[in-house]
Amino acid sequence: MGRWQPDARGRLERAALELYVERGFERTSVAEIAERAGLTERTFFRHYADKREVLFAGSSALQEVLVGAVAGAPEPVAPMEAVAAALEAAAGVLQERQEHARRRQAVIDANTELQERELIKLASLSTALADALRQRGVDDATASLSAEVGIAVFKIAFRRWVEQDQHGRRDRHMDLSQFIGASLAGLRAVAAGA
Structure with a gap:
């Protein structure tokens, strides 16, 4: 094994996900992940604090996309419209990784500890x-409510997106952006009392 291997982080991510799908999260060790990736445990720990973090390493990048989109929204836009723009930006980043997202979600769904970690991630995104x-001048209550509702919309749209092809129906494949739009429309209908 050479001293430097290109794309160590990506290789570790792919190896971990493969092993989690094959064996389950609990039955996979860091040593096995490193070995599958052709790297050492030391290299693993240079990139990730523990084997959970391989599944959540993209959270900070997703947060940057969401926050950047809110900050970049036109000034007169309503808080929920700024949040909708942020969700659209997130969809653009995630769309190309649907198969990865689907496999990752299956691993999370099979483990209570990972489900808890996912909820913490979503709460952090909402915050x-x-x-x-608030940086745009939105009052505290409205900012908190808009963010929480936005994350709920994202969570529902994301779940529908990763599960859409699991039931053998590929005739009406939708991208994540379309699911977000449909969820936002559903929210507006609920809010209007329809």
């Missing part, structure tokens, strides 16, 4: 969105 809205 970051609310803070970005």
Whole structure:
């Protein structure tokens, strides 16, 4: 094994996900992940604190996309419209990784500890969105409510997106952006009392 291997982080991510799908999260060790990736455990720990973090390493990048989109929304836009723009930006980043997202979600769904970690990630994203809205001058209650609702919309749209082809229906494949749009429309209908 050479001293330097290109794309160590990506190789570790792919190896971990493969092993988690094959064996389950609990039955996979860091040593096995490193070996599958052709790297050492030391290299693994240079990139990730523990084997959970391989599944959540993209959270900070997703947060940056969401916050950046809120900050870049036109000034007169309503808070929920700024959040909708952020969700669209996130969809653009995630769309090309649907198969990875589907496999990752299956691993998370099979493990209570990972489900808890996913909820913490979503709460962190909501907090970051609310803070970005406050930076735009939105009052605290409205910022918090808009962010929480936005993350709920994202969570529902994301789940529908990763599960859409699991039931053998590929005739009406939708991208994540379309699911977000449909979820936002559903939210508006619920809010209007329809």
